[in-house]
Amino acid sequence: MHDEPIMLPADSNFLTGDEGDDHPELELKFAPKVLTSDLYHYTSSEAAILGILATRTIRMSPFQGTNDLWESRPLIPNLEGGFEGLPSDAYDYSKVWTDIDQFIRGYSKVACFTQDWEIAQRVIHPDALRGWGHLSLWAHYGAGHAGVCLKFDRARLIESFEKSRGGAIHQFYGPVRYRRAETGSGPYGISLAQAEEFGIDAVALRYAQVHRDRVFFRKHADWASESEFRLVRTDLSTEPFYFDITTALRGVVLGDAFPRDRVPALRAMLAGFDDVEVHQIRFHNRNLYLCPVDILEEAGRRTIPVPATISNISPRRSGDLTQRLSSLDEVERAAAIAREVATQLAAPVLRMWHDHLMNQSRLLENWTNMLTGDWGSSTSEIPSGQRQTRPGVRGDEIVYEGGVGTIAEQDPAYSFTWVAQIALQLRSDGSGVVHACISSEEWIDSGNKRQDLYRGQRDFSEQDFSVVARKALEEFIDEIPKARLKFDILRGLICRDIRAVD
Structure with a gap:
């Protein structure tokens, strides 16, 4: 689906034809997401093989060693009242805070995991x-992609954690909540009178229990991408704590740069675990892919180098590599010049379209249960068979594409989407095509159902470019109210035969 497009900046050089890159990100923003029962723990290969897998335990590290200053520094509670028989200025309250912090954070340990979210496979990047x-x-905790990511069953991990409760004052678990701003200690305080009555250790530990969400499960929003789930234990020791993970381990994911010479050690450590799958991350074109790995086969496999002169594609162009590379450089340079000229030619028209549509607020206002956005850069509605191709191949006449569009999303989002766009294509001789399209997208179980509510196309020469561009815009604006009505009928807001709108 879609989200609000990016606003066009004043600099017309922004109009490069790459606007469609926003679509995958916008699609993910609104895609339905399901939290799975899996948790993942990133670590180095040494810590995984020689530590976690060898001992079948996972280490809970001191809470004070976490990477967010919200947690690695004290959260100082308010101190209420005073000590009996002492004036308020006769005691060093910093010592009280130090003692409180020792019992809240100093004796607490944490094990951190990453939650796992499924997205429908029909989106562009479901993983x-x-x-x-x-x-x-992978970069911070997975040894720069050379480490591993261990997969755990959430319920079994918690069960093992709870079985290890002996000696603990508190044990908590749950997802971390991320905030951009906090009020510090807030309205919660510790009574000094209670501290004198019950002991500073007792009141501090009770404070930690009552306010555990704020103390142990809040991080700054800068860390939100970690999607963290954590286990927290408080006892009266400053030493790390280990608990068994034998029944909880479900998989091992090797980093993209995992050293092959460590596979035998990994294989040996996994021998006693049941039903543990091994995968490896592969990185390609800015995407990660999870690939199954048979480490028994991997151990004996040898890579056979492929001669550099062998190609799986037979070029249509004649000549040796040097000649074909020279031809490719030539057509790319010529295309770059033509694209620069076309960009300057298109910029005034695109700016006119954008400014005019931004001033037509009535087109999208007062739309029931719809979230509307501003007009921004977009070319996604140009028919796929007519899209610009790369220089030097068949159909390379188009040297530039640009457009202006907007998106309206039914509230709740990601059920029905209304997309409106007017775009242009330019050839090197200054002629081209204007495309205008308004469409609907409906999220259904079998996939994304798309339907054109309006589509127009006008050819133009270099001489009549501006005239055609204005006429196409006028027709596009006239069609927007009709397309809104059709869309409302499709989403059941209006019970009326759609043919009456045509």
Whole structure:
């Protein structure tokens, strides 16, 4: 589906024809997401093989060692009242806060995991939010993509954690909530009178229990991409704590740069685990893919180099590599010049379209249950068979594409989408085509159902470009109210035969 398009900046050089790159990101924003029962833990190959898998335990590290300053620094609660028989200025309250922090954070440990989200396979990048697919976590915790990501069953992991409760004052678990701003200690405080009565340790530990969400499960929004789920344990020790993960481990994901010479050690450590699948991340064209790996086969496999002169594609152009490369450079340079000229020619028209549509607020106002956006850069509605091709191949007459469009999303989002766009294509001789399209998209179980509500196309020469562009815009604006009505009928807002709108 779609979201609000990016606004056109004043600099016309922005209009490069790459506007369609926004679509995958916008689609993910509104795609339905389902939280799975899996959790993932990123670590180095050494820590995974020689630590977690070898001992069948996972380490809970000191809470004070977390990477967010919201957690690695004290959260100082308010101190209420005073000590009996002492004036308020006669005691060093910083020592009280130090003692409180020791019992709240100093004796607490945490194990961190990443949650796993499924997105419908019909979107362009359905694995974008999987627990194993976080590039920043691979870089920070997965040894620069050379480590591993361990897959755990959430319920079994929690069960093992709870079985290890012996000696704990508190054990908590749950997802982290991310906030851009917090009020610090807030209205919650610790009574100094209670501290004198019950002990500073007791009141501090009770404070941690009562306010555990704020203390242990809040992080700054800068860390939100981690989608963290954590286990927290508080006891009276500053040492790390380990608990068994034998029954919870379900998979091992190798990083894209995982060293092949560590496969034998990994294979040996996995021998005693049941039903553990091994996959490896593969990175291609800015996307991560999860590929099954048979580590028994991998151990004996040898890579056979392919001679550089062998190609799976026979070129239509004649000549040796040097000649064909020279031809490719030539057509690319010529295309770049033609594209620059066309960009300057198109910029005034695109700006006129954009400004005129932005001033037509009535076109999208007062639309029941619809979230509307501004007009921005877009070319996605140009028919796929007529899209610009790369220089030097058949159909390379088009040297530039640009357009202006907007999106309206039914509230709740990602059920019905209304897309309106007017776009142009230019050839090197200054002639071209104006495309105008208004369409609907409906999210259904079998996929994305798309329907044109209006489509127009006008050819133009270099001489009549401006005239055709204005006429196409006028017709486009006239069709918007009709397309709105058709869309409302499709989504059941109006019970009326759609043919009456034509």
